[in-house]
Amino acid sequence: MKTENKKRLRVGVAAVAVVTTAALALSGCSSAPAAPKKSTETLTISSALMPNSLNPAISGNGRAGVALYPAYEPLIRSKEDGSIEAALATAWKVSDDLKQITFTLRKNVKFSNGEALTPDAVKNSIMFYKNFKGAPYAVNLKDLSDITTSGDSEVTIKFSSPQPDIGSMFNAAFNYGDIIAPAGLKNPDDLAKNTYGAGPYMIDASQTVSGSKWVYVPNPNYYDQSKIYWPKIEMSYYADQNSAMQAFKAGQVMYMVSDPVTANANAATLPAGARVIYSPAQWTGVILSDRAGKVTPALGNVKVRQALNYGTDKAAIVKALFGQFGAPTNQLQVEGFIGYDKANDSAYPYDPAKAKALLAEAGFANGFEMTLAYVKNTLNEAQFTAIQSQWKELGVTVKGYTMATTPEIATLAAKGTIGAILGQSNANSPYLAYNQPLAANGSYNIYNSTDPELTKLYTAAVNAPASGQEAAWKAVHKWVVDQAWFDVIAALPAVAIASNKVNAPKPGAALVTDFVNITPKG
């Protein structure tokens, strides 16, 4: 029952058609623990991914978007367990058809530049994200049809189609929940250098080095000054995780936004009091992209794709690379998220003999050749080597095609030589998790694979009432597993490493801890 509740909260539609108030969050609970003391130290954070820009419309999200967290306050905030709490909005109401959400804004809030938070400011900010050229997540707002305001605190956002994530989508996860002050919208170029948010901190441009170090100082206009625990926050981009770990061990970094491989390699040698904190987040594995068999004819045969799944020793790869920070899986949803089905994890036990038999049945007894593209990084290189070696046992020769950055995936189809991609994807909601790997124009679906049955199952899931979401999304993912469109290897957590100087909750569904929640220890 508890798990079921968590899933409902994660998908964000649990409170459909119900006014959700945040009375506890606003007033404070009488049995709440004592508030953390304010620190005199600078909170130092290492980030493993660099934001594209400080401009929230193009900064990137997840680990790439962490530079926004201190300075921009979202309408609502996703907590560690996936539940939603009040931020700039104190209450919200979702319509039955999941096409409309009405926010009641917090009163007397000012942005860091002194401008007031108004319904019009919220409306213009969200429209800015929708219309900004090059904004990567504008696609999530493509069906946004209208925003209306009422009085001095109500904003209603309307969509032309049901949005299963409507109850949670205006958090900080895809940035458009982060509200930008009117002055910032008037001068978008300055958004890359200065922050125009209503968060607890604001950027100190004089100490910040774009693309390398971001320094934040307290926002004197923040609506809850008691939650400003640090006199300064300094976040640095570490391209090399070894350097980040050394800085952490030297006491220079208090909180590392990290990854499973780094955590697994260093967990045993962390300084006293330091700990790895992690929570389920994403899958990693092979996207068997060429399902029509145009480039690699063998991949057009479902038996071949299933054979590759049977021929991958996922448990061995997980043990070697991720240790306790990973779990073998076959599916695109990870445990704790709606659509995850434990039964799918036993669909393809490691069985090379069965894999060879399936290949023979499909007419590929002597194997075949294929090209696997991947972004060159520690995580992918290690997985590629393992896969290449294991599939060689099946007679499948895998050639690698390396890319410098993830966006290069968009150009792979044009190469006409790629059979599959090694990648990872965030799976924090069934709707958004579907878009990237499965939607016809999804960025991981480079050959635009579609199937009438999948479309039917997806449509049913999107339109399912809250009570039917679980079963509907399970059906989607069972179909994907049965058709072996992927050879998913592992479910990986979002990982952070915290020193003995800070309290920090698990990263949760947003993939990174909201820095606002990192408090001084003791």
Add this chain to the structure above:
Amino acid sequence: MLRIVLNRLALAIPLVFIVTFLAFWLVSIGPTDVAATILQGETSPDVVEALREELGLNQPLLVQYGNWVAGIFQGNFGNSVITKESVVELINQRLGVTISLFIGVLVVVSVFGIGLGVISAVKGGWIGRTIDVLSLGGLVFPSFWLALILIAIFAVQLRWLPATGFVRFDEDPMLWFLCIVMPVTAASVAAITSVAKQTRDSMSDAMSRDYIRSLRASGLSRTSIIYKHALRNASLPVVTVLGLVMISAVTTVIYVERIFVLPGVAGLAVDGAMKADLPILMGCLLVFTLITVGISLLVDLSYAWLNPKVRLS
């Protein structure tokens, strides 16, 4: 002397064009699509194509290059196509780090490389052999490996120096010094080796010449003979090697900035290359080309200063 400067600068101009055009061409044939980078692969190919058109990436390469050169002549390095930030401002933020590194490496390599080479040549015996072994050791340890070892010892174990990061000189001179000790050391060791070896060979050769014997016979002090006469005569090949190692330090600086998380121009160039952000990459490349040209010019001026024949020719 002025003629030498003007000659060298005239030769440097085509070099700058060749290097920058090559970079333009290499990025254009590379796999990274800046439009896809901006959109982060989250949208359809049509949208990517529309953005490419808007950014002018579909124009012929020569037109794009011509536009960039025209901007440079107007003092406009352009803006990042991704963040829209001014390239000049981005480079200005980071130039201090890179200059600190280069000057630090130049001072350390000059002092230790030449010093060790002279001592090795003059003292000989076990001192000379020890210095030989130590200096050769520098060739064995790559700078990135040495950097990690230095961090493990002096930052993690002893906590004498910061593991990573940089503080500007005007903010805190002492912390600035502590921040660049390990990066400069890591970037200098291999270069010290090369300079020390060259200095020893040149000094040994100079010390065996007849004029040194004559100077000794005339009663000049040993110090005067070594530093005023032998070293000056031995210094031409040393300056050549010093110039070469400083030019190759450009690549070493890339590793060093990355490992020590120094916000320098090399890191900006790498990020620009990874994202195919041409204005940033070209701006950084121009800085490094000018640094290289500057070093070559200094080497040539040193030749002229050390050897009057060069001035006459």
